[in-house]
Amino acid sequence: MASLAETRITPAAESTHAPRATEYLVFRPSHLLIYGFLVLGAIISLVPFAYMILGSFKSYGNIINNVFWPWPPFGSDSLQWSNFGAAVQQVGWDSQWHTWLFVRYAANSTIVAFCTVTGVLVTSSLAAYAFAQMNLPGKNVLFALVLATIMVPSDLSLVPKVVMMFQLHWYNTYAALIAPFMVSVFGIFLLRQFFLQIPRDLYDAAQIDGAGHLRYLVSVVVPISYPAVVTIALFTFIWSWDEFKWPLLVTRDSNMRVLGVGLQQFIVGDGGTNMQLLMALSTLIVLPVLVVFFLVQRHFAEAIIASSIKG
Amino acid sequence: MVGVGAARVKRRAAADQENQGGDGVFRGKVLSRRQVLAGLGGVVAAGVLAACSGSQSGQTAQPTAASSSAAQPTQAAAPTAASAATKAPVATTVAQPTTAAQPTAAAATTPTVAATTSASTSGLLTKPDQVDALDIKGKGVQVVYWHNRPQKDQDMLQSMLDGFNKSNPYGIQARAEIGGASYNDVYNKLNAAIQAGQPPEMAVAYQNQAAFYRAQGAVIDLNPFLQSKTYGLSQADLDDYFQTFLDSDRNPQFKGERLGFPTQRSIEVMYYNSDWINKLGFSTVPQDWTSWEQSAGKGSDASKKMYGYAFIHDASNFASEIFSRGGRILSEDGSAYVFNSQAGIDALTLEQQLFKNKWAVEILPSERYGEQTRFAAGDIMYVFSSSSGLPFYQDAVQKGGKFKWDIALLPHPGTPGVNLYGASVSVFKTTPEKELAAWEVIKFLGQTAQTAKWAIATGYLPVRKSAKDIVVSAYKNDPKWGPVADSYAKMFDWFQYAQIESPVAGYDAVRTLIDQDVMSKVITDSSVSPKSLLDAAVTKSNQILQENAPKNQ
Numbered sequence: 112m113a114s115l116a117e118t119r120i121t122p123a124a125e126s127t128h129a130p131r132a133t134e135y136l137v138f139r140p141s142h143l144l145i146y147g148f149l150v151l152g153a154i155i156s157l158v159p160f161a162y163m164i165l166g167s168f169k170s171y172g173n174i175i176n177n178v179f180w181p182w183p184p185f186g187s188d189s190l191q192w193s194n195f196g197a198a199v200q201q202v203g204w205d206s207q208w209h210t211w212l213f214v215r216y217a218a219n220s221t222i223v224a225f226c227t228v229t230g231v232l233v234t235s236s237l238a239a240y241a242f243a244q245m246n247l248p249g250k251n252v253l254f255a256l257v258l259a260t261i262m263v264p265s266d267l268s269l270v271p272k273v274v275m276m277f278q279l280h281w282y283n284t285y286a287a288l289i290a291p292f293m294v295s296v297f298g299i300f301l302l303r304q305f306f307l308q309i310p311r312d313l314y315d316a317a318q319i320d321g322a323g324h325l326r327y328l329v330s331v332v333v334p335i336s337y338p339a340v341v342t343i344a345l346f347t348f349i350w351s352w353d354e355f356k357w358p359l360l361v362t363r364d365s366n367m368r369v370l371g372v373g374l375q376q377f378i379v380g381d382g383g384t385n386m387q388l389l390m391a392l393s394t395l396i397v398l399p400v401l402v403v404f405f406l407v408q409r410h411f412a413e414a415i416i417a418s419s420i421k422g
Numbered sequence: 423m424v425g426v427g428a429a430r431v432k433r434r435a436a437a438d439q440e441n442q443g444g445d446g447v448f449r450g451k452v453l454s455r456r457q458v459l460a461g462l463g464g465v466v467a468a469g470v471l472a473a474c475s476g477s478q479s480g481q482t483a484q485p486t487a488a489s490s491s492a493a494q495p496t497q498a499a500a501p502t503a504a505s506a507a508t509k510a511p512v513a514t515t516v517a518q519p520t521t522a523a524q525p526t527a528a529a530a531t532t533p534t535v536a537a538t539t540s541a542s543t544s545g546l547l548t549k550p551d552q553v554d555a556l557d558i559k560g561k562g563v564q565v566v567y568w569h570n571r572p573q574k575d576q577d578m579l580q581s582m583l584d585g586f587n588k589s590n591p592y593g594i595q596a597r598a599e600i601g602g603a604s605y606n607d608v609y610n611k612l613n614a615a616i617q618a619g620q621p622p623e624m625a626v627a628y629q630n631q632a633a634f635y636r637a638q639g640a641v642i643d644l645n646p647f648l649q650s651k652t653y654g655l656s657q658a659d660l661d662d663y664f665q666t667f668l669d670s671d672r673n674p675q676f677k678g679e680r681l682g683f684p685t686q687r688s689i690e691v692m693y694y695n696s697d698w699i700n701k702l703g704f705s706t707v708p709q710d711w712t713s714w715e716q717s718a719g720k721g722s723d724a725s726k727k728m729y730g731y732a733f734i735h736d737a738s739n740f741a742s743e744i745f746s747r748g749g750r751i752l753s754e755d756g757s758a759y760v761f762n763s764q765a766g767i768d769a770l771t772l773e774q775q776l777f778k779n780k781w782a783v784e785i786l787p788s789e790r791y792g793e794q795t796r797f798a799a800g801d802i803m804y805v806f807s808s809s810s811g812l813p814f815y816q817d818a819v820q821k822g823g824k825f826k827w828d829i830a831l832l833p834h835p836g837t838p839g840v841n842l843y844g845a846s847v848s849v850f851k852t853t854p855e856k857e858l859a860a861w862e863v864i865k866f867l868g869q870t871a872q873t874a875k876w877a878i879a880t881g882y883l884p885v886r887k888s889a890k891d892i893v894v895s896a897y898k899n900d901p902k903w904g905p906v907a908d909s910y911a912k913m914f915d916w917f918q919y920a921q922i923e924s925p926v927a928g929y930d931a932v933r934t935l936i937d938q939d940v941m942s943k944v945i946t947d948s949s950v951s952p953k954s955l956l957d958a959a960v961t962k963s964n965q966i967l968q969e970n971a972p973k974n975q
Binding site: 170171172174175176177201202203204212269270273274276277278282359360363364365372375376382383384386 | 572573574576599603611614615790794795798808810811813815817821823
């Protein structure tokens, strides 16, 4: 078993991989092709973002007439900053908090995302530790059962879950928005894969130093698996932030709703929509996700690299 | 391994003791663990606190921005009444299921059983005199109404209901809630709520959706309420309602039961670019399909992305095209789908022709309202769409292509046929008192003043003849409408031709079928036979009709 230290401690890794690293510095014609593809991929994935951000600064007329760049030097229009205010205003007013409903939605989304991430991290690390590091009878069967729940399409269990929320009297409360998502099979799975790589020797060493399972988990296992934890937190945050269908189903009052549902108000079922306001609101909603992503992307990349290293 | 495990248990005990003493290398880490736990605890506690305050925080939460109250538009009129009305029902509806709602709870667990047995219990009112016998005065009955309009309309609806709450002689307290942003959202949410045994007292529903709820025994027949001497509508009132609107809610699948009642309507109309067709040499909008096709062809130029017609993935367009040719989607008695008639074949053949000649463009579902924006940019000559889009078209053209446009009936060889939209309001089975209270709310929303107010604000059409003048003059007095106000007035002459697509359960699946198996195929394949596609689709649709037919009728 290759020790984890070997793969984690950077100087050692550098020295072993040094020759290979320089290989990439040598220019080869095939690299041009590869980079060409990569750049193309990056552009394609950026187009929707660009469309959204450009759209949020256009006037309605320019949206309709499909003007790609209405601003100088190609056009004479100015940036329509007012779209953001108009969009927020159109979402409505919260008479309970005496603020824009958008603020209320943002607060709700933040609370929900924060609690969900916390819950997922706690439950995932506990479960993953048990599955990876403890000797339990039938633990593989249990793990298979946990994995099996991914195989059930979530839409299939949607109505039963809503019925549960009604019966627990959680309908229209934060509990309904948070509790069902505090356990993530993806989180358990990813952390388990990480925890499996941690050598037993570490646990023995920790035991000698007087640690129990919980202490060992909190003080050694989780910190070692930091990249994976961050990845799970990031994914959970994004999923929670983007959630639409569930909050719509289990909330009743407009002041209990989250941002995704607020966005939906611009797509009125009968009539039409103001695309520039929709884009402005989308930009406002996506912004926090982008910020969080850029903050943690280094760890995110680390997790992906580390999880591919053989134990 | 077993031995190791046993040893570990012992060691763990020892380690625990050690921890008590605060010894060992982990001592430095104790704080961080505590911090972690404290942090987690704090977050969870905050969540719990917030959850508790979410439903009841009305009293406590008066926090920050009272300063910007000037910017707050509609709510200013009755803020206190609104918040009082919103606070009270929260507590009661949450507490209610255990006590009041036995009939609903029964319906939830076993819908079919409930439907048959509850007829003998007090839950189902089948005769007008049973309704007459009800007395809800002073009982403070609370009613919740789910709709699909955006927040601005919710605010206005609630202010209308606040008026009702103050003025109605029974002390009924009604409250509007956004059930979702589309009819489909409300439909999905209602199905979940019905399963959970906690539907609202009333909600918007299309006729086929109401039939689906009725098949589960979840909505009630409004005929006994309508005919009640005490609570019903007078003959004068009934005559004031547009007859085709009232007729659309009588469900043939359930022996003419009235599963909803209109408070708003819209119709499918043809939006057209009049500048464009004038330029092509047509002095008026074509009245028959042949000249319509000619104009579409003359104006199209695929190289400039200019098209005569915008194809939308919406079975309603197909239905409107059938109606205009005198055909039907469903037979009058609701027993079979009949859209494979000559009218259906003609409609599809025309669509096929348009695409073969590149005179029409497909608007993908992802380009939502693309037909509207492209029309407004002056790139599309004709669009078939709901009259409720009028305000949006007005706004879009004004800021986009700035051309002259209007609405008209779809071309029609004989008597016109008009596709009637705009969901009704259905009442869910709760208690007789709540059902009656919901009926009172429906009556209120159908009053001339209310339906006119609603129509002016939303772009829907009022349901009463007496509201026509109010609404039309409001349009004419608003300079932004210009000539569109006259077009709006014209629509009232078209209601007599109105009919609905299909009021039967399962029609949503048939709509998908029409789009995917029929319309999407003719526009991409110029050699496929419209008749064979339609025949196959009708066979499948009739199967869907059978599967969803009420079992206990």
